[in-house]
């Protein structure tokens with residue numbers, strides 16, 4: 293069983309740099325009742341009460357508890373095996389054309405040519421395709437392999453090794469609150485993913501404050517609320533307000549109320565909309581003003597179905613914001629799942645070119661619209677599901 297989040301003790305981590313590599317196997321938030329996983333929240337600061345609506349004011353923003361119908365019972369965490377089945381099913385379109393390459397009886401140049409074509413068709417991109425081909429050839433040679441099935445296994449290894457650096461758990465608890473800024477193009481799955489994350493966090497006992505910095509779309513707040521858990525989630529919103537001001541107010545409120553997590557939902561935008569990209573930069577800057585250590589995560593949600601276009605988004609948003617992580621949605625039914633390999637190669641080159649930057653992780657991947665359709669990313673599992 294995989295934990296959805298990794299928790300860290302603030303005291304333990306005070307000697308650890310924020311960008312230090314994360315070590316695996318730390319207890320999950322779910323065992324917080326047995327361990328001092330998350331520091332006790334400080335006493336909430338008194339908040340200004342607005343007249344007559346039951347909410348409270350943080351700066352100019354109204355903070356109101358979200359009312360969720362009780363019929364929405366908390367979902368039980370899915371078994372990983374069931375998830376693997378879903379992932380395999382979701383990646384079938386991408387994987388099946390690659391797998392047919394290995395149905396012959398010998399390893400020859402034709403096989404490598406077919407593999408190259410299949411990887412390119414899966415939107416792996418030229419560089420990652422060349423990288424994988426060279427690595428597979430080396431493995432085949434060094435291993436003295438003679439049967440195409442062995443090439444398939446070599447490819448699983450090559451993909452696993454390439455993707456491995458992207459595999460890192462999202463850490464909650466090192467900072468209180470952990471401020472997570474979520475960005476992406478319109479329709480990538482931001483609000484849905486934030487909703488799922490919120491629900492998982494709430495299920496594990498973490499208190500969450502949502503900043504509705506998507507001030508364009510009124511429905512975004514309602515969309516979030518159906519995922520949220522009664523009493524553990526509050527939302528800071530401001531109709532037609534300034535997204536940076538909403539974010540500032542939310543982080544301030546999160547600190548005052550000792551929330552475990554503040555999730556900042558931003559409006560969708562294209563990297564070509566420069567003024568909107570500048571607005572994201574401003575949100576990040578203003579969040580930093582509210583908490584000098586924040587944002588602790590800057591996530592980009594990408595639609596896996598958009599293949600190489602998703603890679604272009606990653607590069608553009610990273611240039612603007614210095615991303616720390618990705619959520620890759622809509623890997624169900626896509627023929628373009630190879631883009632993960634392209635992202636991994638980009639991340640590797642980024643780490644070489646800018647060793648001072650925090651590496652970009654793929655924290656979660658999504659294969660559908662339900663809560664259980666978003667899970668933590670695991671490199672080997674992904675490679676096996678792809679070619680399984």
Ligand SMILES: Nc1nc2c(ncn2[C@@H]2O[C@H](COP(=O)(O)OP(=O)(O)OP(=O)(O)O)[C@@H](O)[C@H]2O)c(=O)[nH]1
Pocket residue numbers: 476477478479480481482483484485506509512559560561621622623624658659660661665
């Ligand atoms: N098939 C599939 N659909 C998904 C997945 N994740 C999200 N969706 C759907 O994608 C659509 C867009 O999702 P939203 O969460 O509204 O996207 P958004 O990025 O917040 O959109 P904007 O607020 O317009 O920027 C919705 O219909 C979601 O249900 C996924 O993993 N698989």
